[in-house]
Amino acid sequence: xxxxxxxxxxxxxxxxxxxxxxxxxxxxxxxxxxxxxxxxxxxxxxxxxxxxxxxxxxxxxxxxxxxxxxxxxxxxxxxxxxxxxxxxxxxxxxxxxxxxxxxxxxxxxxxxxxxxxxxxxxxxxxxxxxxxxxxxxxxxxxxxxxxxxxxxxxxxxxxxxxxxxxxxxxxxxxxxxxxxxxxxxxxxxxxxxxxxxxxxxxxxxxxxxxxxxxxxxxxxxxxxxxxxxxxxxxxxxxxxxxxxxxxxxxxxxxxxxxxxxxxxxxxxxxxxxxxxxxxxxxxxxxxxxxxxxxxxxxxxxxxxxxxxxxxxxxxxxxxxxxxxxxxxxxxxxxxxxxxxxxxxxxxxxxxxxxxxxxxxxxxxxxxxxxxxxxxxxxxxxxxxxxxxxxxxxxxxxxxxxxx
Numbered sequence: 001x002x003x004x005x006x007x008x009x010x011x012x013x014x015x016x017x018x019x020x021x022x023x024x025x026x027x028x029x030x031x032x033x034x035x036x037x038x039x040x041x042x043x044x045x046x047x048x049x050x051x052x053x054x055x056x057x058x059x060x061x062x063x064x065x066x067x068x069x070x071x072x073x074x075x076x077x078x079x080x081x082x083x084x085x086x087x088x089x090x091x092x093x094x095x096x097x098x099x100x101x102x103x104x105x106x107x108x109x110x111x112x113x114x115x116x117x118x119x120x121x122x123x124x125x126x127x128x129x130x131x132x133x134x135x136x137x138x139x140x141x142x143x144x145x146x147x148x149x150x151x152x153x154x155x156x157x158x159x160x161x162x163x164x165x166x167x168x169x170x171x172x173x174x175x176x177x178x179x180x181x182x183x184x185x186x187x188x189x190x191x192x193x194x195x196x197x198x199x200x201x202x203x204x205x206x207x208x209x210x211x212x213x214x215x216x217x218x219x220x221x222x223x224x225x226x227x228x229x230x231x232x233x234x235x236x237x238x239x240x241x242x243x244x245x246x247x248x249x250x251x252x253x254x255x256x257x258x259x260x261x262x263x264x265x266x267x268x269x270x271x272x273x274x275x276x277x278x279x280x281x282x283x284x285x286x287x288x289x290x291x292x293x294x295x296x297x298x299x300x301x302x303x304x305x306x307x308x309x310x311x312x313x314x315x316x317x318x319x320x321x322x323x324x325x326x327x328x329x330x331x332x333x334x335x336x337x338x339x340x341x342x343x344x345x346x347x348x349x350x351x352x353x354x355x356x357x358x359x360x361x362x363x364x365x366x367x368x369x370x371x372x373x374x375x376x377x378x379x380x381x382x383x384x385x386x387x388x389x390x391x392x393x394x395x396x397x398x399x400x401x402x403x
Contacts, residue, residue, distance in 0.1 A: 007059055011163075011170050015063040021132055022062070022088055028128075029277065030096055030121055034058060036280035040168060041101040042228040043219060045309055047172035050219075054095050054102065060163040065091045068152055068159060068185050077190040078146075086135035087149045091159050093133075094140065096121040099276065100284040101232065108236050109258045110276065117276065120269055151195040156356070156363045157184060157205070165211055168219060176214040180204040189366050196366040197375075205363060206381050213355035213384050221351050227314040227394050228306065234344045235288065235302040242296055249299075250290040252283040297337070298344050305396075312347075314394045321348050321393045332399045347394040355384035 004016035005023050017023045025031055034054035043050040069084050079087075097117025099109060106114055122140065126133035138144040140153060152159055162181045169177030187201025197205055219225075236259075239249055243259040251259060257275045261267065291303035305311060330342040337345070356363070362374040376383050 009056070009060060009063070011060060011167050012063055015059060017059070017062065021085060021129070022092060024129070025089060025092055025125070026059075028125065030125065031055070031058070031093070033277060033280055034095065034098070036282055037098050038101060038281055039164070040172075040219070041225070042232060043172065043222070043225045045228045045311065046222050046224045047174070047219070050168070050172045052167060052171045054098055057163055057167055058092055058095055060167055061094065061159045062088055062092045064159040064162050064181065064185065065152060067182075068188055071185055071188055072148075072190055075189055077148075079149075082135065083139075083146070083149060086133075087139050087152060089133060089136035090140040090149075090153045093122055093125070093136070094118060094153055094160055100279060100281050101229075108233050109255075109279075110272070120273055121277075124270075124273055145193075147193055148190045148195045151361075155195060156361055157188075157195065157197065157208070161212070162208075165208070165215060168215065169211075172219055174215065174219055176218060177211050179208045179211050181208075184208060191364065191366050191370075191372055194364065196364040196372055199365055199367045199378075202365055202375065202379065205365075205375060206379055206383075209356050209383055210381075213353070216353045216355070221353065221390075223314040223316060223392070224311060226351065226392065227312045230314075230347045230349075230394050231302055231306055231312055232284075234347070235291070235299065235306060236284075238296070238299045238302065238341075238344050239287070239291065242299065247296070249287075249294070251287045254278045255283040255287055298340055301337075302344065310397070312394045313397045313399075314392050317391045317393070320350075320391050326393060329393065329395050329399065333395065336396075336398060345396060348392070350389055350391045352387055352389045354387040357387075358383075358385055 002019040004018045007015050007017065009015045017026055037054040038044070039052045039054055039057050040050045065088050069079060069087065073079055095114070095118065097114040097120065099106065099114065099117070110117070119137070119141065122133055122137050126137060135144070139149045142150040144150065154160065162179070162184065165177050165179050166181050169175065183204045184197065184201055187198040187204065189196050189198055239251070240259050243249055244262070249259065254275045288303045288306050291299050292307050294300045294303065326346065326348055329346050333340065333342050333345045358374065358376055362376070364372045365375050365378050366372055376385065
C-alpha cells in the first residue's frame with residue numbers, strides 16, 4: 001500500500017490524505033479549483049493575512065474528521081471502514097460548490113445556495129467515480145441512518161466549524177477565535193445514535209460557542225468586510241444590468257456566460273457545472289480591473305473603489321433604518337454624482353447572528369452515569385441563544401455622515 005500524501009499545514013502541521021478515493025478527489029480539477037477561492041472573501045481588506053483558501057479549509061476539516069473517527073472508534077462507536085471513508089469524502093467536498101469570494105456572490109451570479117451546488121458537484125463526481133460517492137452523498141444530505149455521521153459533517157460541533165474557527169483565527173490574527181478543538185474531539189462520543197460530548201469537555205464547548213460569537217462580529221460581520229462585500233455584489237449586479245442591455249463588457253469568458261444569461265433562461269446542470277467549475281476569484285478580480293475604466297460611471301466607480309480600497313462607509317444601527325434617513329442619503333448621492341442609480345450607491349439591510357441555535361439540534365453532554373443533558377440545561381455561562389440583529393446603511397465616504 002502506498003504511503004499517504006503529506007501536506008504541510010500551517011495550523012495543524014503535517015496532515016495526510018490516504019491514497020485511493022480521498023486523494024483522487026483532492027487531485028480532481030473540481031477540488032483543485034478551491035485553491036482559487038478565498039475562504040473569507042474580501043476580509044483581507046480588514047485583516048491582510050486572511051488570504052487562505054477553501055482548499056486549505058477542506059483539507060483541515062478532513063484532518064479533524066480523521067481524528068474524530070479514530071476517537072469514536074476507540075470508544076466503541078460502530079463505524080466501518082467504508083463509512084469512515086464516506087464521511088471523510090463528505091467533509092472534504094462540503095464546500096465544493098462555493099463560488100468566487102465564497103459567500104459574497106451567492107445568489108448573485110447563480111440563484112442557488114452553495115450547498116445546492118455542492119450536491120450537484122458531488123452527484124457529477126459520483127458519476128465520474130462510478131458510484132463510489134453514493135454513501136458520502138447520503139451522509140452529506142442526512143439520509144443515512146447513523147445520524148452522528150452527518151452531525152460530524154454538518155452539526156453544532158461539526159468538523160467544518162471546528163476547522164474554520166481555528167483556521168480563520170490563525171490567518172486573521174484574531175486570538176478570540178482560538179478554540180480547544182483537540183480537546184473537544186477527544187471528548188466526543190456517540191450516544192443513542194447521535195453525537196455527544198463527555199462532561200469533561202463542557203468548558204471547551206462553552207469556549208467554542210463564545211469564540212464563535214466573537215468571531216462573527218469581529219471578523220465575519222466586520223463592518224469594513226460587509227461594506228466591501230456589498231460593493232462587490234452591486235458591482236456584479238450593475239455589470240449584469242449593462243450586459244442585459246446589450247453593453248459589451250470586457251470579462252473572462254466563463255464569467256461572461258453568467259453575466260449575459262437572460263433572466264429565466266434554463267440552463268442544464270451539466271452546462272452549469274461546466275462553466276461554474278471554471279469560475280473563481282481570479283475571473284472576478286480580472287473583471288474588476290477591466291471595469292475600473294468602464295464607460296459607465298456606476299460600474300467604474302464601484303470597481304475602482306474595490307481595486308483601490310476606497311470602500312463605502314457602513315453604519316450599524318440597533319433599529320431599522322428610517323426611510324427619511326435613507327432618502328436623505330440618496331439625495332446627497334444624486335447631488336454629488338448626478339442622476340445615477342442610487343440603489344448601487346446606498347445599501348440598506350441587516351445582519352443576524354445566533355452563537356448557539358438550539359431550535360433544531362442541541363449540543364448534548366454525556367455524564368458518567370450515562371445520562372444525557374442539553375448543554376443549556378447544565379452550563380453555568382451564557383450561551384447566547386438569542387438571535388442578535390443589527391441594521392446597516394452603507395454609502396460612499398465622500399458623503400459626510402449625517403449622524
